[in-house]
Amino acid sequence: MNKNVHIIGAYNTKFGNLEEETIYSLYEEAAKGAIKDAGIDVKGIDAVFVGNYSGGSFNNQEHIAPYGVNILPELRHKPMYRTENACASGTSAVHMAEMAIKSGKAKNVLVVGVEKMNSLDTKNTAIALAKASYWEKEGAHEYTFPGLFAEYAKGWMRHYGYTLDQLREWMAEISAKAYQFGAQNPLAHLQKARTKEEILGIPDEKNPMIAYPLRLHDCSLISDGAAAVVLSEEARNGSVEMVATSSVSDYLNIVDSKRGNYFLEGAAKAVQEAFEQANMTIYDIQVAEVHDCFTITELLIYSAIGLAEKGKEYKALENRDVFLGGRCVINPSGGLKAKGHPVGATGVSMHALLYKQLTGNAIGVQIDNANAGLILNIGGSGATNMATILKRSKK
Template sequence: MDLGVNIIGAYHSSFGKLEGETLYTLYEKAVKGALQDAEIEAAAIDGVFVGNYSGGAFNRQENIASYGVNAIPELRHKPMYRTETACSSGSSAIHMAIMAIKSGMMKRVLVVGLEKMTDLDIAGVTEALALATYWPEEGSKSVTAPCMFADLAKGWMKKYNYTEEQLRPWLAQISSKAYTTAAENPLAQLQKPKSAEDILSLPDEKNPMIYQPLRLHDCSLVSDGSAALVLEDATLSSGKSVAIKSFYSAADYLDSFGKSKSDYFLEGAAFAVDKALKGAALKIEDISLAEVHDCFTITELLLYSAIGIAPAGREFEALESGKVFPDGTLPVNLSGGLKAKGHPIGATGVGMHAYIYKQLMQEAWGHQVKDAQRGLVVNIGGSGTSNAVSVLESF
């Protein structure tokens, strides 16, 4: 299947604690940057879709989509929409934009993802992120993302009879891979490589337990940033484009792992990957590289089975074989991932797509995969509650 929708331009800010930036400046730079990269004027845009998790909690600003008019007055009276599916908000905006083009109502669309998280202290960030849980039974009882993904790690260890001592080196390899690839990405938040041995040898005060068995170096970052894409109907596209071959978004139970859904396998992600690959008439072996959701190192580890590159219960084989490293057969998170590139929630999914787009255009930010032809994006919102997957292909 060919959706007939192409990416023709992308923008990606630096991710990190961006002093002097606001939600508004991040938005403005994103839309202008994407239009410049696509080499088109704002007048050619039919609509704007914005992924933003919680401008209200982080910045006291809901209703952010229409700020596109303030950023570029030529967009006045164009339709603008905001999507929110927790950490997959940006990918949801992309998927909505694709549907708008496929409907025939729009031909060219701007997609923006943005979040400004560092204006709040850690307590404020924790409270804002807890709004993505099932509030009556989780957020209101101080259940946070580290708690939920720690439960996933514990469920996996229990199911397959592994100890924390066995798990830690595998998670350290994932962290190390993220730090090392991020050091090559000029847009990444963290720029200092670390080996797995460096991480494992840290004293507890340098790598404290956040929620057992997850430690500080197993967790993604609190970040600011924005990213944007220009999508258009393929009948309009020039040679400077990458096709979105297929996409799928699989919703799952709002509550945490181990209640109504598995606590040892990422069922929603696996379902969405299977649908997206079949929609593109491809197998995982056809994919050149992948950007997957490593909100915690355990998430990336379990995504190896969800995307089909290692058996469930033996996900570490993807690490031990070298498959997911930069010179492997399916490099994963060459950007540095959420772990080291950064995780400004609403910008994450758009940033993942932008990174794959640049790889397929042979214009990578950082490590370039030689002759990359197809890329996979796997972006998860909440505790596996929103699973957004896209397959991209170069011409």
């Protein structure tokens, strides 16, 4: 289990409302793109892991992993697995692929994340996503995911004594940062830059309340897309090493839960475990792709990853720590808020784009002298928490 695992190739499709694409075409584009980028013979792939949240709900296709054989007949009779862990389905696939290599079961593994979401109307999409909650206590009582993460926003304000106006300012700044980065990412779902002042000035009818206190511009997007990476036991010039991986589970529900609603405890523990594995701290990380499914989530992530104290997460904004040129640039891809959030693809996309970032081939904004990066992918309302630390491989 001491083998080093490296990302040797990656690919990310365009994210958005991709009317001409299907779950099959997205899977194919990402898989073939990553293999080409890695420069590896298809026959050298020993296994395939596919992150997909709910192809059954969105596309009437739950059993999706073996479609890899249809795409690449050379992989016939190779093992293929689908992973589901809500919004962390993609990182689950990456981590399981890493385990396959470390265990000696495989030398090279293809990981694909895919979701084609824009096939249902808004109501049925919300229902499909709510199935990632604790249905009996939450989804069945008409809690949507904006409503679940609104519990964090209300809990944080109540616990630390902040006002709605203060929170709106900080959330608008996070949203504006995402839009600024997304505008420079040609693969992003949203590519229109906005300032904090512009967001705060949007009329209520164009920025409606989705679940108090979260408005439309506090929410990530319903997106189609796919991403893929190739993992290998062998480093090569231009590869990136997975120096740490961690997964932490917590109570499934946030409503009436034993976990707090003002701090991302599971996320913080996952990140801390990854730092301990790598013998690193947040001060060794120059860039991170984190799970900004809502603006409140990113705000709370600042304390979870160690950029700010609990209750003073806004300091990371005030100090410009998370912006371009800051101590640890957060979501230069635009994040879920602007790049998009095709659920099963999200975690793989984080790995794919951070790989590109660390090899100096960023899609969009390039962070100068970035040597190490952090990924934090969250499933459900904080029930699944997965962290990865990537670092340029030693040549």
